[in-house]
Amino acid sequence: MPDTEGIATGARAPIWRTWIRPQDIVWLLLFLALGRFSPVQGSLEIVLLLTLALFQVVATKLAVFSTPRGSLLVIATELAIAYPLMHYTGDVASSYYVVLLLPIVFAGTTMGLLGVASVTVLACAEYISLLLFLDWKTSYIPSDQIAELVLRVALLPVVGLLTHELAEKSRRAVLQHQAVAKELATANANLREAEAAVRRSERLAALGQLTAGLAHELRNPLGTIKNSAEMLSRTVPPGSEIAQEMAGYIATEVDRANSLVTRFLDFARPLRLELTSQDLNAVLERAISDFSRRKPPFDVEVYRNYSPDVPKLAIDAEMLGSVILNLLTNAAQASPPKAVVTLKTRLLANGVEISVIDRGSGIQPDHLENIFNPFFTTKPEGVGLGLAIVSKIVDEHGGTIAVESEVGQGSVFRIILPLKRP
Numbered sequence: 001m002p003d004t005e006g007i008a009t010g011a012r013a014p015i016w017r018t019w020i021r022p023q024d025i026v027w028l029l030l031f032l033a034l035g036r037f038s039p040v041q042g043s044l045e046i047v048l049l050l051t052l053a054l055f056q057v058v059a060t061k062l063a064v065f066s067t068p069r070g071s072l073l074v075i076a077t078e079l080a081i082a083y084p085l086m087h088y089t090g091d092v093a094s095s096y097y098v099v100l101l102l103p104i105v106f107a108g109t110t111m112g113l114l115g116v117a118s119v120t121v122l123a124c125a126e127y128i129s130l131l132l133f134l135d136w137k138t139s140y141i142p143s144d145q146i147a148e149l150v151l152r153v154a155l156l157p158v159v160g161l162l163t164h165e166l167a168e169k170s171r172r173a174v175l176q177h178q179a180v181a182k183e184l185a186t187a188n189a190n191l192r193e194a195e196a197a198v199r200r201s202e203r204l205a206a207l208g209q210l211t212a213g214l215a216h217e218l219r220n221p222l223g224t225i226k227n228s229a230e231m232l233s234r235t236v237p238p239g240s241e242i243a244q245e246m247a248g249y250i251a252t253e254v255d256r257a258n259s260l261v262t263r264f265l266d267f268a269r270p271l272r273l274e275l276t277s278q279d280l281n282a283v284l285e286r287a288i289s290d291f292s293r294r295k296p297p298f299d300v301e302v303y304r305n306y307s308p309d310v311p312k313l314a315i316d317a318e319m320l321g322s323v324i325l326n327l328l329t330n331a332a333q334a335s336p337p338k339a340v341v342t343l344k345t346r347l348l349a350n351g352v353e354i355s356v357i358d359r360g361s362g363i364q365p366d367h368l369e370n371i372f373n374p375f376f377t378t379k380p381e382g383v384g385l386g387l388a389i390v391s392k393i394v395d396e397h398g399g400t401i402a403v404e405s406e407v408g409q410g411s412v413f414r415i416i417l418p419l420k421r422p
Helices: 004-011 022-036 043-059 068-088 095-110 113-133 143-235 241-268 280-292 317-334 386-396
Strands: 276-278 300-305 313-315 339-347 351-358 400-406 410-418
Touching: 043 068, 043 095, 068 095, 068 113, 095 113, 095 143, 113 143, 143 241, 276 280, 280 300, 280 313, 280 317, 280 339, 280 351, 300 317, 313 317, 317 339, 317 351, 317 386, 317 410, 386 400
Parallel strands: 300 339
Antiparallel strands: 276 313, 339 351, 351 410, 400 410
């Protein structure tokens, strides 16, 4: 058997790699070189350099130093170590004035312009304050050294501003990359939705052609069967109750099959919308009225939540009413007795949203993608054309329909109709 434990161990990076990086070794070598070639080379100098080097390495690894307070602690510590180091190695003449660049660069990469300016002023003040340690009775600064002193002080804000500008450019580039990544993610999501819509349209077209041909072929034999059943019912002697009952069954089932064929044809034939400017609330009220007259009636209450600022829309009132009636019926069938089904409207930026909300049994997650496909149904006596026709009518209006559902919590069907039909 293969050594799975060795494989798992090899796939994980060693712990020491998170604490020891190539740049950490470079930092230590750099500070050791500073101490080795320093003209003073005292024990205190070496201790201060090693302390500064170790702190520089550790500060990049601990999360506590990545916070605003942690950044201030890093800067204060570096300034505190730099001051005795310069004082011990020659005050203003010390070659270690370059260590003042460490807190300035750190501030430039972690703070705003005000923070960088403040740290730069502190570093310059720290360096200039070393002049206080000179014995001005016996010491003086030559004119050529005054220029060197000014250049050293001027170098600190230059480095601080350049570091801040580079960090700002880097941050802006990161933000731009994040924005582009977000746009690409949105575009990919839209592309997947478009591909799903195209696949569904192709399935609908193929099934529509098949349905239309099959329905036309079935209507003639269904008519013949029904006529034969009626003739049989009239010719059977009055005492033959079983024959009469069988003839009645045949006629009833033929009517049911004929109704099913009619629904197939309604789904297959192209829709011809009669668009007129309509008050959406009035269309919804007619759909609720038709719903309340269903036989047998549903034991649910329809709660209206209409937005008053919804304008009139160019819609086919009859077809859109059938859409709402179908959704209300489905919501009622999924809801327990005495439940409430909410019919809600609201105005969006570029359209109007109609929501049918129930607190019923919900829809299984693996069924959500298929509920608008023809012939998909979870009902024992269902055909699977109701929501397919609903989706087709909404599409013809230039709108969209979507569903959100959670098992045991209910479903929300959202229809969005454009304010102006494209």
